[in-house]
């Protein structure tokens with residue numbers, strides 16, 4: 001096989017991403033050399049960070065896409081040809097060469113996943129970078145203690161729905177979420193075991209939060225930033241902690257809250273720590289054992305929103321950025 005269909009960056013987005021910023025194209029596949037395998041991708045992950053990588057300015061933790069070049073990101077698929085003993089034909093492997101139907105992957109950057117233990121979609125979601133981000137943000141970063149009041153913004157999404165459930169399963173006293181839309185809120189309450197959920201699109205988050213957490217929040221796991229972050233700071237307990245995971249509202253909101261809210265960090269002696277999940281790789285075996293156990297016992301709900309086919313990947317990303325997904329957003333690329 002010489003080439004594959006891939007998603008290319010057609011142009012840099014003008015603030016709000018639209019599907020037309022991407023285009024389908026054919027890209028060359030490299031020859032199979034020692035240590036590499038050809039993989040037929042089955043599912044790829046849709047991630048907010050993909051939007052940031054379309055901008056011109058480099059981020060410190062990743063590389064940006066070139067105009068006309070293919071996107072990349074987490075994906076899982078089946079090895080169809082191999083020049084690596086580590087990646088045998090027929091194995092299911094997770095790697096970083098998503099946004100294309102076939103990929104030549106390097107065995108140092110690929111992981112064989114046991115699909116008898118969990119499905120391919122779970123290996124991209126609760127057992128993948130999504131779950132691992134929630135785990136890192138809650139435990140080594142957030143230092144969650146039993147009995148604490150935990151607030152998770154973006155709770156209806158991939159990382160947020162995991163963070164809230166991990167907190168519940170680890171003995172948090174109260175888990176409060178924010179999400180956009182009644183369906184997501186109901187799912188979080190009824191299926192994921194959140195104690196309270198604020199529908200920030202249809203109610204005033206800043207007014208609702210003190211009603212949900214009258215004694216304040218011990219640990220705030222922030223996926224959203226912006227106005228929700230500002231309101232959360234004003235409802236932290238003294239010595240509360242903030243685990244800063246993401247700021248997705250920055251992609252779609254022009255008006256941002258004033259930095260005057262930062263005074264709350266002083267008044268309430270709040271500890272704020274940002275994190276990048278890749279810094280916690282040493283914890284991956286512990287994470288997989290713990291979360292794999294919750295998944296196997298049925299205590300953890302892992303829901304995906306699946307967009308069909310590579311032609312729908314761009315609209316799927318636009319949907320994710322506007323809240324069309326509940327749980328993990330994936331694209332199915334083949335059987």
Ligand SMILES: NC(=O)c1ccc[n+]([C@@H]2O[C@H](COP(=O)([O-])OP(=O)(O)OC[C@H]3O[C@@H](n4cnc5c(N)ncnc54)[C@H](OP(=O)(O)O)[C@@H]3O)[C@@H](O)[C@H]2O)c1
Nearest residue numbers: 048157158159179180223245246247248249275276277323
């Ligand atoms: N630090 C790290 O290492 C790391 C790693 C992975 C991900 N992240 C971050 O974690 C966050 C969640 O990522 P994810 O993969 O789980 O995505 P996700 O939550 O599944 O999808 C994004 C969600 O963000 C919400 N959203 C969009 N615009 C918003 C706005 N203006 N205000 C509030 N909510 C908005 C939407 O939900 P609603 O319907 O509720 O609006 C949407 O479903 C992102 O900020 C991402 O960048 C960080």
